[in-house]
Amino acid sequence: MLDRHSGVALWRQIEDSLARDISNKILRDRMPNETELATQFAVNRHTIRRALQALESRGLVRIEQGRGTFVQEEMIDYQLGRRTRFSHSLQKQQLAGQSRVLQTKTEPANQDICLQLGIAADSHVLHIEALDIVDDRVVGVCHQYFPLPRFQGFEAFYCSQPNTNLALKAFGIDFCQRKSSRISARLPESGQAQLLSQTKFQPLLCVESVYSDADSQIIEYGITHFTGDAVQIYLEAETF
Template sequence: MQEQRGQVVERGTGVAVWRQIEAALLRDIRERHYAAGERIPNETELAERFGCNRHTVRRALGVLEREGLLRVEQGRGTFVQEHAIAYSVGKRTRFSQNLSGQGRSGRIELLRASELPATPELAQALELAPGTPLLQLLTLGHAGAGSGGQDAAAPRAINLARHSFEAARFAGLDALLRETGSITQALQHFGVKDYTRGQTRVMAAMPDAEAARLLAQPRSRPVLLVDSVNRCSEQGRVFQHTLAQFSGDWVQLVFEP
């Protein structure tokens, strides 16, 4: 029997050490010794605490991660998983409003902007002729992570989205988005005062390398793929197509009636 910082690890009992470590960390989480969103000690520190090697600790952490109790962020560490963000999908879906209603901050980061001709699929979605020049914006949506723990206040990426607009009508939208950090605010410059969701399709998919890196999740973990179009409330015509990848660990999609 060994005791490390008040933690007992027993050997020769028939219960594997990594199982005992898993149980001890689970107890710490349930008793809120580590709060939701808080970073836990690293493998070296835990190995010292339990008097074992890092491989044994890593095995215990892997189980807790697969069970959705911990998350690993590349370059930052291992954190207690927070509850998923309930992201509302309805007639009027707004990124920042969705988050502010839950006491979280929201910000859209423009990663890149490009022009390309409309593929037959995008042309159909936007009700345009194939080949029509489109402005495509790749954005990363950040959410404030809540109030638990020292590291919990740091925003994290929850979705990666490709937005397509008719280039001639929305020239300069990318600059306005960089300035405002909000697509809704940027669209007002073009006379789009209000808009509604025309259609939404949701499926599960595996992220590509870029999405996994930007969302800080393994490529082996699925994302929620949301394909949607928005219509201008005044004119009734489709003006935006979005294909978004939401982190399945962080987001629950809630559909309003």
Template sequence: MSAVMPLTRTPGVSIWLQIEKALADDILGGRVTGRLANELELAGRFGVNRHTVRQAVKALAERGLVEVLHGRGTFVREEAIDYALGRRSRFAHSLAKARRVGASRLTHDAERVPEPEVLALLELPAGSRVVQVDSLDVVDDKVVGVCTQYFPLPRFAGIAQVYRELGKTHLALARLGVETFERRLGRVTAKLPERAVARQLKQPTATPILYVESVYVDAAGRPIEYGISRFNSAMVQVLVEP
């Protein structure tokens, strides 16, 4: 966190707007990073009351320059990760293209009969079993996504162990004989996170997440995976590719 330059007031312009502009200039210029000074500190620096500072910070949040994390403070928002939702691309490919360090951290796996809608998306008959893999997408040591993936059995028996070893889905699929695949379905919605997901993403339950659903098929058109990724919308933005 860097010191904020004293405010040079402009007649006819609301004080909170001038504070918002001064802070925005410092953020965009790289002079303020990480955690923003608290309301009391900013009020002292600008010689105003806390309500005026609060208006300015709210405007910064609406512009997407800062993120207010209740109980923790206000933080300058880092550059969002572009997730290209293309036919043959996965999140790992977008990270590699952006030269970001990412990995999947498996938290749970099980063989089970999933909900009917999952079976329908995988084109499996009622009562079929799948491997469910739960994981966290970690980028630069920060959790940006909470994921659940379903793989048909018996074709993908053992995929959880391979996934845990290799750290990326497409590498695990290749190990099990699926080197060519494409996305048949890509659906993005904004949802409020469940409490457990919000805790893993370290964000409030009142802040929407990006809920991304994907169905992948092999070269023969057979579904091989249905996946749900719940992304922190402050850290990931989705780009739809043709």
């Protein structure tokens, strides 16, 4: 309930009330719309809009034109290390992560994939497309490319346990390390925006990585597009 005689502006009281509900996990994901909140607090929409703008300036919500207002979840630290993957960062933060395989296929490798994997121009690769899901939220779209014929049949191991390190071990590869990574930001394609439940105007964090085995043979080239409001890259001086 609002105290209309406290001397504190109504929008400020609403801001504080909504901030408490966000902190206590009462409000999650999409917020009620302005009309619903105006009815709830018995004020006009302008007052609600000012409260939401104040919450956005505090980093507690994000306002997406045409979609509504969403609670801003805590950022996930993705620690780029020689022997670490995204799954390791999730485990360290005690977050529930999983991969959902969308498709696997054998296809001709384009010029960039051939260059990254160090394979001939007429080579084929195993392509695995999957979603990275954290606490039931899709945070990334991942494309992994494995050289053939070495990885013929690898998809069976991956689909049975969608975790790259576990699948590699089951396939007989006990050692895997990051050879290089490239990080960039870009706007999503329409299909990516749909999979990540975001607008096409919200930038993605793109992480491209090359991995090698114990003999320094390149075994994987991966490209993951993370939603920019969920994942941040974490590096330490001694990481590499």
